[in-house]
Amino acid sequence: MALHRMLDVEIGVADPATLDAFYQEIGFVGGDGLWGAADQPGQIRIVEAPYRQLRKVRLGCEDEADLDATAKRLEGLGVKYQKGGGRLQLVDPHNEWEFIIEPAPAYVQPEQPKRTQNSPGVRGRVGKRAEVITEPTPRPPRRLGHIVVGSPKPLETTQLMTEGLGYRVSDSLGGGLATFLRCSPDHHNLLVTPGQVPYLNHYAVEHDDFDAVMRAATVYLTEHGDERQVAGPGRHQIGGNIFWYMLDPSGTFFEYFADMDQIIDDEAWEIGTDWNPAESWSVWGQKQQPEVFFAPQDMQVIVDGWNKAHS
Numbered sequence: 410m411a412l413h414r415m416l417d418v419e420i421g422v423a424d425p426a427t428l429d430a431f432y433q434e435i436g437f438v439g440g441d442g443l444w445g446a447a448d449q450p451g452q453i454r455i456v457e458a459p460y461r462q463l464r465k466v467r468l469g470c471e472d473e474a475d476l477d478a479t480a481k482r483l484e485g486l487g488v489k490y491q492k493g494g495g496r497l498q499l500v501d502p503h504n505e506w507e508f509i510i511e512p513a514p515a516y517v518q519p520e521q522p523k524r525t526q527n528s529p530g531v532r533g534r535v536g537k538r539a540e541v542i543t544e545p546t547p548r549p550p551r552r553l554g555h556i557v558v559g560s561p562k563p564l565e566t567t568q569l570m571t572e573g574l575g576y577r578v579s580d581s582l583g584g585g586l587a588t589f590l591r592c593s594p595d596h597h598n599l600l601v602t603p604g605q606v607p608y609l610n611h612y613a614v615e616h617d618d619f620d621a622v623m624r625a626a627t628v629y630l631t632e633h634g635d636e637r638q639v640a641g642p643g644r645h646q647i648g649g650n651i652f653w654y655m656l657d658p659s660g661t662f663f664e665y666f667a668d669m670d671q672i673i674d675d676e677a678w679e680i681g682t683d684w685n686p687a688e689s690w691s692v693w694g695q696k697q698q699p700e701v702f703f704a705p706q707d708m709q710v711i712v713d714g715w716n717k718a719h720s
């Protein structure tokens with residue numbers, strides 16, 4: 410396996426300072442535009458940009474031989490890259506996102522205390538109140554897990570990600586117009602979807618379990634009001650994760666998720682392409698994604714920003 414983890418991302422926003430207080434509030438550690446979970450700090454860098462955008466993604470591979478193999482694949486696709494100093498760098502010609510690949514140690518995520526559950530025939534918690542009630546504060550987020558992007562060229566972008574960079578396909582929708590890609594055992598670390606211009610749809614932060622997602626999201630929405638609600642809670646059929654989507658102060662959707670499908674044996678995984686739209690968004694709760702999900706309120710600002718930069 411070549412790629413084995415997403416190291417970090419860089420996001421551009423008009424007013425980076427607004428996000429420092431937000432990340433601190435949701436339980437990230439860091440400061441001055443560089444934030445992450447205590448378990449994996451520095452996974453999100455925020456910089457100033459004329460409009461909201463994804464700027465960089467840094468991926469970890471196993472060794473230098475992976476860089477050579479990636480270089481060869483990119484040459485085959487006719488995509489320019491730079492290689493040197495132990496890393497490979499390219500600007501995606503379709504969307505202008507910068508990708509950096511470099512050898513990185515495997516990430517072993519620390520195990521968190523499991524909450525004991527009661528279920529029929531298995532009474533694991535007897536004579537004790539549930540931990541979610543007795544824990545004094547909500548559990549913090551654990552790491553950045555995936556990003557979802559929109560692109561005017563989703564098929565070409567997916568081809569570059571898979572045949573060039575080495576992302577693996579987990580599932581797809583709409584004949585490949587939306588493709589769930591992984592560079593780690595997570596079902597998806599990157600989802601490419603159609604977009605009027607390239608844009609960042611959301612970034613997703615992993616929580617310990619169902620209760621952790623529900624509790625953290627409830628705290629956030631209680632503090633900021635329903636105008637920060639986007640979608641959820643629910644459980645996606647594709648990827649299997651529990652989700653709750655909200656709005657960060659810069660206008661980007663962020664997702665709290667837990668319990669995502671994990672894929673280690675690439676050969677054994679069967680890629681799903683035939684999904685029932687009535688079931689794929691969520692197996693319970695609201696059955697359809699809200700319209701705003703692929704039409705964020707600031708979309709016209711992003712379109713204008715992209716067009717201005719390319720006029």
Ligand SMILES: [Fe+2]
Nearest residue numbers: 555557613664
């Ligand atoms: Fe997501």
